[in-house]
Amino acid sequence: MGRSVLHDVIITLVVSALLIWLLPLMISTYTLTVLVIYGMLGLSLGLIWGFGGILCFGQAAFFGLGAYTYAIAAINIGESTLPMILAVLVPAVFAALLGAMMFYGRLADVYLGVITLVVTLILFKFVNSTAGPQYVIGNARLGGFNGIPGFQTLNVPGDPTAYIWGDPYFYVCAVALVIVFLLVTWLLRSSFGRIAVGIRENEVRMGLMGYDVATRKTVLFAIGAAIAGLAGALFANWGEIVTPNLFSLGQSAEIIIWCIVGGLGTRFGPIVGAAGLAYLKFMLGQQSMIDNTLVLGLILVLFVLFLPRGLVPAVASLLNSIFGGTKRKPKPRRMRRARHG
Amino acid sequence: MAETVLETSGLTMRFGGVTASDNVNFKLKARELRCLIGPNGAGKSTFFKCVTGLLTPTEGHVYMRGQEVTGWQPHQIASLGVGIKTQTPNVMDALSVHENIWLAARRFYNVVEARERADSIIDRLALGTIARTQLGQLAHGERQRVELGIVAVADPWLVLLDEPAAGMSAQDVDRMTEIIHELTRFAAVVIVEHDMQFIRSIAQTVTVFHQGAVLMEDNVERVMSDPQVRAVYLGKKA
Numbered sequence: 001m002g003r004s005v006l007h008d009v010i011i012t013l014v015v016s017a018l019l020i021w022l023l024p025l026m027i028s029t030y031t032l033t034v035l036v037i038y039g040m041l042g043l044s045l046g047l048i049w050g051f052g053g054i055l056c057f058g059q060a061a062f063f064g065l066g067a068y069t070y071a072i073a074a075i076n077i078g079e080s081t082l083p084m085i086l087a088v089l090v091p092a093v094f095a096a097l098l099g100a101m102m103f104y105g106r107l108a109d110v111y112l113g114v115i116t117l118v119v120t121l122i123l124f125k126f127v128n129s130t131a132g133p134q135y136v137i138g139n140a141r142l143g144g145f146n147g148i149p150g151f152q153t154l155n156v157p158g159d160p161t162a163y164i165w166g167d168p169y170f171y172v173c174a175v176a177l178v179i180v181f182l183l184v185t186w187l188l189r190s191s192f193g194r195i196a197v198g199i200r201e202n203e204v205r206m207g208l209m210g211y212d213v214a215t216r217k218t219v220l221f222a223i224g225a226a227i228a229g230l231a232g233a234l235f236a237n238w239g240e241i242v243t244p245n246l247f248s249l250g251q252s253a254e255i256i257i258w259c260i261v262g263g264l265g266t267r268f269g270p271i272v273g274a275a276g277l278a279y280l281k282f283m284l285g286q287q288s289m290i291d292n293t294l295v296l297g298l299i300l301v302l303f304v305l306f307l308p309r310g311l312v313p314a315v316a317s318l319l320n321s322i323f324g325g326t327k328r329k330p331k332p333r334r335m336r337r338a339r340h341g
Numbered sequence: 342m343a344e345t346v347l348e349t350s351g352l353t354m355r356f357g358g359v360t361a362s363d364n365v366n367f368k369l370k371a372r373e374l375r376c377l378i379g380p381n382g383a384g385k386s387t388f389f390k391c392v393t394g395l396l397t398p399t400e401g402h403v404y405m406r407g408q409e410v411t412g413w414q415p416h417q418i419a420s421l422g423v424g425i426k427t428q429t430p431n432v433m434d435a436l437s438v439h440e441n442i443w444l445a446a447r448r449f450y451n452v453v454e455a456r457e458r459a460d461s462i463i464d465r466l467a468l469g470t471i472a473r474t475q476l477g478q479l480a481h482g483e484r485q486r487v488e489l490g491i492v493a494v495a496d497p498w499l500v501l502l503d504e505p506a507a508g509m510s511a512q513d514v515d516r517m518t519e520i521i522h523e524l525t526r527f528a529a530v531v532i533v534e535h536d537m538q539f540i541r542s543i544a545q546t547v548t549v550f551h552q553g554a555v556l557m558e559d560n561v562e563r564v565m566s567d568p569q570v571r572a573v574y575l576g577k578k579a
Contacts, residue, residue, distance in 0.1 A: 191447055198444045201433035208393070208431065209491065210419035210448045 008185060016178045020171065029170035031282060033238050036173045038278045039271035040180055040231040042258040046270030047184055048224035049259060051193065053200030054217060055109055058116030059255045061123050062091040062225040064246035066232025068127070071242045074151040076138035080237075081157045087233030088226045095225030099218040106214070117252070124247035147243030154237045173234050177271070180227055184267055187223070196220050250293075257296065261303045263310025272312055343370040344406070346499050346529045347392065352401035354387050361387040362398070363553035371498070374525045376540045376561070377533045379550030380574055385533045386428060388550065389503050392531075393425050394418045405499065420448075424497035424528070428504050430484045434477035438468055438487050441476060445491040462494045466520065482513035489520055500530045506539045518543050541565070549573070 023032055045059045069090040073083035098119060102112055131144025140148060154169065156162040164172055187193045199206045199213055207213050236242045245251065254277070262273020277296065284292035307314045347369040354362040362384045369375055377385045390396040392403055394415040403411045410418055419425060433441050442462055446455035463472050466486055476484060485505065492500055505521070506514050514536075521543060524530055534540050540547065540561065547564045549556040551573050557564060564570055 191452060194440070195444060195447065198433050198436065198440075201435050202431060204415075204427070205431040205433060205491070206444070207414070207416045208419050208425045208427070209445045209495070210416050212416050 005189065009182065012178070012182060012185070016174070016181075020174045024167070024170065027279070029167050031279070033170045033173050034235070035275040035278050036170070036177050037231050037234045037238060038258070038274040040173075040177050040234070041228055041255060042262065042270035042274030043177075043180065043184060043267065044224045044227035044231065045255050046259050046262070046264065046267065047187075047227065048220055049256075050264040050266065050270070051188060051200060052196045052217065052220040052224075054221055054224075055113050055256075056116045056221070056224070057113045057252055057256070058120040059224070059228050060247055060249075060252040061116070061120040062095055062228035063232040063235070063251070063255075064123060064127075064242075064244075065091040065094060065225075066229030067236040067242045067246050068148070068232075069229070070233035070236045071148040071151045072137050072140040072142075074153075075140040075148070078152055079158075079160045080152055080154045083152075084154070084230075084233055087236075088229045091229030091232070092222045092226035096218055096222040099221035100214075103214040103217045103221070117249075120247055120249065120252050124244055124249075127244040127247060145244055147241050149241040151236075151240075153240060169237070173238075176230065176234065180230070181267065181271070184227075188267070192216075192219075254296075257300050259310075261299060261311060263312035263314070266310070266312045266316075269310050269312035273310070276311075343372065345369065345404075346371050346406055347531070348404040349388075349392065350402050350404075352388065352391055352403065353399050354384075354391055354396060355399045360553050362391060364401070365553075365555055367548065367555070369499075369529050369531060371529055372525055372527070374521070374530045374543065374545055375532070376544040376547045377531065377550060378535070378537075378540060378547055378564075379556070382552075383550035384553035385550045386503060387553070389501060389531075389533050393423075393427075393501055395427075422449075422495070422498050424492035424495060424500040426488050426492050426500075426502045426505060428507070428533075430481070430488055432476045432484055432488055432491070435475060437473050437475055438479075438490075439463065439472045441487055442490045442494050446494045449495050458494050462490045465523075466490050466493075467516075482509045485509060485513070486516070486520075489517070493520070493524060496527065498528050500524055500528045502530065503533045504535065505532060506534060506536050514539055537565075 041059065041063055044062070045056060048054045048056060066087040070083045070087040073086045074080055077083055098116075102115055107115065127142065128145050130142035131146060133141065135142040135144070140151075142148065152160065154164045154172065156164065195206070195211060196216060199211070199216060203213050232246065235246070255274070258273035258277055259270045260273070261277060262271065263269025277299070281292050281296065284290070284295055303310065345368055347367070349365055349367045352362055352365040352367070353360065365384075365388055367388075377388065379385050387396065391398040394410070394413050394417065397412045401411070402409055405418070405421055405423065408421075410421070415425070433444070436444075439459055442459040443455055446458045450458060463469055466489070468483070468487065468490065471479065471483065476487060479487070489505065492502070502521075506517055509517065518539070521530060521532070532543070544561040546558065547561045548558045549564060549570050556573065557567065557570065559567075
């Protein structure tokens with residue numbers, strides 16, 4: 001076990017180092033940065049949905065909450081370190097409260113989806129309606145549909161004048177994603193992660209074994225929200241403005257599509273799905289022949305019909321059948337789709 | 342005099358106008374093996390669910406080792422050291438046999454110990470050849486056996502089994518009987534069962550349920566030859 005963990009970590013580091021080195025040669029770092037951020041957002045849902053069986057339609061809510069928390073805190077504090085931390089903590093606490101309400105109330109899949117969807121809509125409506133000057137938190141005006149521009153962006157911790165932007169900011173985001181990825185890997189290999197997968201498979205059985213299912217799901221939900229919040233804060237820094245569109249339905253739906261296309265129940269799939277589809281959307285945005293949502297919809301339909309397990313599991317089993325026999329079988333745990341997926 | 346591990350007093354469960362469980366007083370001693378029988382709708386499973394926390398009784402109390410556990414959640418009851426197997430197979434289909442049993446052991450032991458215990462249970466249940474197979478690909482009898490492994494690996498002092506022999510082949514039932522006898526060396530076992538042959542082969546004391554209440558409680562031979570019990574099973578008036 002110990003050796004295979006090391007093996008995993010080394011492969012992850014080598015592959016990500018290669019990608020961080022090679023990708024900027026092909027795509028501008030400005031675009032890459034947002035792809036990395038979306039990858040992290042995809043991973044956050046991939047974790048709670050693919051491994052915890054919690055289908056959350058409101059991952060955008062935590063993303064937006066992270067972004068707004070960062071923007072508001074940055075305006076008030078004028079330095080980026082504490083706002084970054086708050087942007088992780090606030091969505092996590094919010095998700096813990098929301099999750100506790102749902103999981104202790106024993107709400108099942110569909111209702112979970114509806115509630116998380118509605119929470120996203122409420123946040124969207126609320127933030128949209130805060131254009132008036134009376135909506136202020138400290139020195140920060142919420143700005144309604146105009147969003148919040150002009151906040152302090154990421155700086156070297158302790159030195160508010162040393163901004164991190166451009167190429168260095170891409171490397172910061174990429175390294176952050178690698179760290180989050182390794183943490184998720186560690187989490188899934190730990191007892192907590194294995195128990196979470198058990199809960200995904202059969203809640204009743206895990207309860208009868210003596211596991212407190214509601215608490216464990218709440219914690220996992222909050223961890224997912226924390227990652228989404230971090231992605232939100234990074235996004236705020238990238239865009240240098242936060243708007244209510246972060247909470248929009250379209251954003252929420254897109255995250256789910258990333259996970260389905262990339263491959264649910266894998267760590268890598270949602271990242272690939274997010275970055276790939278976001279890049280495609282970016283390319284399609286440069287032409288006006290067809291509407292890009294049409295193409296995204298078509299891709300989703302094609303995947304559901306022909307590659308229902310998603311891209312990464314399909315490629316993995318293809319590689320496995322080509323090099324089959326000689327290579328060690330891929331861990332089935334990574335290949336599996338959630339029961340409700 | 343052995344300690345009482347499970348006791349219910351005046352346990353009543355109503356669903357609307359239907360009284361599924363009617364003032365049941367039940368006592369079980371440590372390391373006792375007890376079968377609950379009765380025709381369909383006699384209230385066996387309702388009683389079982391009230392005891393395991395899957396249902397909260399309308400009235401009455403449940404005590405385990407003297408502690409009141411009425412209205413507790415299933416996971417709280419299981420945490421006391423109670424092994425539970427429900428009527429339908431409840432297993433993690435997409436996980437391997439080893440992972441299923443490891444998860445059960447991990448609740449009470451650390452990672453290394455849990456692995457050792459899972460390995461030893463897998464050996465004892467002769468599941469070694471399929472230890473890495475996903476549960477979803479196994480036959481019904483094997484899944485039942487894995488679920489017994491899940492129950493047994495945590496070293497429970499009270500084991501509650503709802504229809505463990507349902508749908509199993511004669512060979513599987515024999516093996517099941519063996520495992521259950523082994524369990525009774527350390528734990529009290531309650532079995533809810535339909536299969537009379539299985540009960541004859543395993544039971545010492547039998548509690549007969551009829552219309553939600555306890556009809557009689559006696560040695561298995563006397564219960565089987567009792568005219569009232571026969572009448573209940575055949576659906577005639579006694």
